[in-house]
Amino acid sequence: MTYPAETTLIEMGETSDYFGYVRRGIMRMQRIHLDGTGQIVGLVAEGDVFGSLFEGGSKVAIEAVTEVSILTFKRGPFEALMARSAELDHFMLQKLMADLDRTRDWMLVLLNRKVSERLAGFLVVLCIRYANVDHLVRWDNGSLEIKVPISRCDLASLLGTRVESVSRAFSALAKKGIIHTKTPYLIEVQDVRRLLEEAGGELTNRVTGLRT
Template sequence: METLRSICTLRRYSAGQSIADAGEEPGFVGCVQTGVLRMQKTLQDGRQHIVGLLVEGDMFGRVLGGPLDVAIEAATDAEVCAFRRAPFEALLAQSPELDRLVLLSILHELDRARDWLIILGSPRVRERLAGFLLVLCTRFATVDHLLRTSNGALDVKVPINRTDLAHLLGTRPESISRAFHALADTGCITIRKPDLIGIQDLEALATEAGEDEMMGRATLKTLLTSLQTRVS
């Protein structure tokens, strides 16, 4: 930990600020401290597509070399611990604990990538949005400030704006707005604010998202028990 502190610099970014470009080989390995980063890819026709999000505790920057295949930008105001690459890689070779943490970070990112594939495979925007909200309640449940309880109910904060969410889910902001209201009409959610959603019926939300594909009933049951304990 002392060595990590000695090679770390805390960097602050404003929403929309570029952190690293695709094809670049940054001289640091980053770990998100606060805020949300977006991984963005530019298509051949110039269109940009968000392919994933990085939240508190996530790492980025290819360890042991190699250029980035996506651009990294701040989706919100963010703080990043930037570890100088050369000493970080040297420490990685000496520390099994650090090596394990990096491996777990990669595995978590792969798990989330599988979730995004399933979500984007849904034909309807409403299903994709339900899947995204479910991911916020599962994969991102440990991120500070995203889940909160209020008067015995569970609220989830959407950490990105509607434009970024539309890019992430492969649609338009207007379609995202309609999908939110469609889910509200079914009783799955309540729209408290544009970025604050009350989860009224998690099981119904999981059904909308195709929870059998995303997580399975056993996992959903465990999640429901955990969240109900948290709410109570």
């Protein structure tokens, strides 16, 4: 099934009898507060599983950022199929572990005190998690280019700050010679090593194939 951008696939608190697998596109996970405001807590992209195999309401809303193509599975029949297939059970275990890793990555990003450090961490996470998704990360004549798949407003929500602070963080990284902003959605990384240093800590230790 294909859904246009800004479609809400699962409402927060909704009890659904299916879960999904993303074939193409980007979605955001958003927690809605009592006052109606939202906080983006992560992204879901190609190859990720969303929804739950277990009973209970969804802890987040799942919303399409771009046009998305997904596969959906009824929970009951899929559970029965898992019970008969060790390979499928192992596949789903790997997906659940990857989901935990993804959650940890976002937590490591938000542990940074400065917004510029969180932004650097976000760019590193794109390289870790989404290098093969929708051409978000590519090397061009020795230069690393990253497509930012979400708006500045969504990015501010994800990083726990304001849009103005995100803009200043981009400028701060540019002044240090770490990045060059080609467009609001296309970033050239001019110094990979310093980007990793800016992201810092355990997140940097998880990077493979990015250091130069």
